[in-house]
Amino acid sequence: MQVLLVEDDQSLASGLCKALRNEGFVTNHVALGKDALHAVSVEPPDIVVLDLGLPDMDGLDVLKRIRASGSQIPILILTARSSIDARVSGLDGGADDYLSKPFETPELIARLRVIERRLSSTKESAIQVGEVSLDTLSRQVLCRGEPVELARREYMVLKSLLENCGKIQTREQLESRLYSWGEEVSSNALEVHIHHLRKKLGTDFIKTVRGVGYTVRKP
């Protein structure tokens, strides 16, 4: 997996290069926006890690130019700006993810792994959380190695929770995945699906966050 790091702070860049290489990423580093654009056009990396505060041009412009050139390379933005606005404009500009400085290095690596997994989803289609694993290709769910039969909507709820493991999925988010526009949703339909999933996977696997939604804890 080849990563292009665009960061003008030399110390941070050298540290990051080392950390990413330790994790097995092939990492190249440029300090200027124009060099980044050049590198992307000449030898496209698999992932771009882009700092927004570059000396020669705004990182958001780099982002927009890469997207304008038709490239779909995943871009993760690093920035010292942390306001909600900067976040929104970064994601609107076509960034895939966003990390505010100062960040935890393992967090950056985890996000890059997520992007990596998405890029290679054809090869690695299984999501494993604790004793439950879900294969997105064969649609097979295993619990403690035993196959579990799930209805279509139960499967979709589980998939959504596993993909966002560690985060809360709100009722709304889950329901929007289950039902298309205008489809009648009975008020306790989601609870019924969760109830069935708990019977099949164990009562503690899916946690309720009352008033907010559901979550699957990271192992």
Next chain:
Amino acid sequence: MKSIRLYLIIALLSAVTLGNFIATVYGYRQSSDEAEALLDTQLADTAALIRTMRPARQIVSPPPSERLAFQTWSSDGTLIQRSANSGLAPITLREEGYRNENFEGYRWRVLSVFDQQSGQWLMVAERIDIRLELIDNIIMRALLPIVLSLPLIAAIVWLVVGNGLSLIGQLANELRTKRADDLTRLNTSDPPVELAPVVDAINDLLRRLDESIQRERRFSSDAAHELRTPLSAIKVHVHNLKQQLPENSEALQTLDRDLSRLGHLIEQILLLYRTAPEHYQAKMQELDLHKLAQTVIGEVYDDIDRKHQTVSLGGTPQTIVGDEASLIILMSNLILNASKYSPEGASITVNVDREELGIWLGVTDSGPGIPITEISQVFDRFRRVGGDRHDSAVEGVGLGLSIVRHIADLHHANISMQNNDDGPGLTVGILFPPDMTVATNVGKKSQ
């Protein structure tokens, strides 16, 4: 307090009165001299008239008027003719000219004339008291309007001074109605010459104030960048160091903790600075507080779960007019505070509900609560409950609630804090007033 208006009115009226007084006195004296001269001429005319009257049979004739008297003497001193009110003695010297004389119980103005043709002395007299009365009447008529006009002048001075000063009043009014965060120029167009320096000075002051605030804003965002980037670099290097060492040394773990404390402090200071009402540029819009609470709980869930605490959200969807970015900070500060100061396994309850006085956002924890005596102080900057004796295992710098207060102020919301009645724990509540909860004129409220 000194009043310019009162000062001007008193000064102007004094000047006008004094001027009028001097003019009146001077005018009186001038006019009375003129009138005297006029009456003297009249007396001479009367003398000429009497001279043309040849002596009749009677020597004594009735006076032409009560105020006039006359005598005619021959050159040898014989009384030829006289008016009845003039007596037998000569009423003046036989010497030509005007003199004042006393006879018959009055004071008279007397003219003595020698007629060359007849060789006779003619003496004509006029009563001075009547003359003076006459003169006074004439002068009074002339001077009365000046005196009478004083009240009119006073009224005009009052109005003119008031009108002139009303420009200062307008300026004061504009300054008074200016919002505290409005640093635009005064729009007093074309101020009078005297006020122009004041308006210019105020505008100059506003401009400099605005510049310094802008500079501070820039500083805060520059500082954010300048502090966060090196901190990130240090963190990465520490991470790399950890990878190289065979096992996590205690020193590295301490370093890691200190780094996250430093990072937290920097973030909180920047937040505190940025949310200060004089710096924050709120984007007020309609939003659902309940839904926002869901989002925030989702964002901070990691931290809560790490302490094996439970969180729940109660209440119903409530629309308020607020600034989303700062409300997210407010809620996550409150929820994380609740988590931080509660033990492992504690439960945190967030509530969004409509109450009689507005919309209520409450965060309740099951921690130790806060001693009553310290409740009023926890919103002070860098204040932590228990002071330096605070359990140092809990990270924090004591800025969180100051930030919460800033954001609440931004929304004109009230903060309350009380220990729970039914068991341990603390409830922090934010009450958004009804005018921030009504969905009217939302469009206009932006900016």
